[in-house]
Amino acid sequence: MTLLTGGCLCGAIRYEAEGDPFHETLCHCETCRRATGAPAVAWLTMPRASFRFTSGTPTTFASSDEGRRRFCPACGTALTFESSDYPDETDLTAASLDHPALAPPRDHTWSNSALEWFWTLHRLPQREKAPPDL
Numbered sequence: 255m256t257l258l259t260g261g262c263l264c265g266a267i268r269y270e271a272e273g274d275p276f277h278e279t280l281c282h283c284e285t286c287r288r289a290t291g292a293p294a295v296a297w298l299t300m301p302r303a304s305f306r307f308t309s310g311t312p313t314t315f316a317s318s319d320e321g322r323r324r325f326c327p328a329c330g331t332a333l334t335f336e337s338s339d340y341p342d343e344t345d346l347t348a349a350s351l352d353h354p355a356l357a358p359p360r361d362h363t364w365s366n367s368a369l370e371w372f373w374t375l376h377r378l379p380q381r382e383k384a385p386p387d388l
């Protein structure tokens with residue numbers, strides 16, 4: 255059993271969940287990309303009964319008939335996804351965890367929707383900090 259804690263960028267929303275994460279994945283679907291502004295979103299799944307918000311009140315957006323996404327109304331951090339098709343599960347954005355290394359992605363989901371340049375990212379130059387002013 256693992257106690258996972260996390261929250262949003264501004265600190266208004268905090269959450270915790272206890273259990274063993276599963277379905278750790280990197281999702282490339284267009285909905286996840288637009289919901290976050292990121293090229294792909296790392297998710298993990300926790301038992302819904304073990305998940306709770308410990309501070310703040312997130313905003314809920316219905317991204318489909320079945321899906322509900324929660325995010326911080328102050329800073330916009332994407333936090334959770336829940337689907338009525340999977341009533342016992344809550345998906346958490348791995349990057350909102352305090353310790354994202356506890357639940358690394360194990361596969362890619364919706365890989366056929368990935369941005370075409372995503373698969374070449376490992377070839378790019380790596381800078382340890384922000385680029386120098388030009």
Ligand SMILES: [Zn+2]
Pocket residue numbers: 262263264265266267326327328329330331
């Ligand atoms: Zn926030």
Ligand SMILES: [Zn+2]
Pocket residue numbers: 281282283284285286287364
């Ligand atoms: Zn997705």
